[in-house]
Amino acid sequence: MNERIELPQGTLDLLILRTLALEPQHGWGIAERVQQMSSDVLRIQQGSLYPALHRLERRGWIKARWGVSDNNRRAKFYELTKSGREQLATEKDSWQRLTAAVAQVLGPA
Numbered sequence: 001m002n003e004r005i006e007l008p009q010g011t012l013d014l015l016i017l018r019t020l021a022l023e024p025q026h027g028w029g030i031a032e033r034v035q036q037m038s039s040d041v042l043r044i045q046q047g048s049l050y051p052a053l054h055r056l057e058r059r060g061w062i063k064a065r066w067g068v069s070d071n072n073r074r075a076k077f078y079e080l081t082k083s084g085r086e087q088l089a090t091e092k093d094s095w096q097r098l099t100a101a102v103a104q105v106l107g108p109a
Helices: 011-022 027-037 046-058 082-106
Strands: 062-068 074-080
Touching (some): 011 027, 027 046, 027 074
C-alpha cells in the first residue's frame, strides 16, 4: 500500500539537503529522488519545492549553477555547500532525536 502522506512542517528542507548530499541535482530531479527514496510515499509539489530551494540558497546551505539536464534542457542544478553539510548533520540529529521521542510516547498500547 503506497498511501501518500503530507510532509510534517519543517521536514522539506531536511529532505532537500539529504537528497543533495548524494549529488548535485536540478529541481525536478530532487522531487523524483525523494519520491523514489520514500517508495512513492512522499511527493514534493513544485509550489513547495522551488520556494524551499530559494530559501536554502539565501541561507547559504546550497548553491546553484546552470547546466544541461539528461534530456538536454537548460536547468538550474543545486548542490550543498560546506555550511549546508553542517546544517544537514544538525537537522538529521534533531530529527532522529524527535522521532525516537515520539516513538517512545506512542510505544506499545
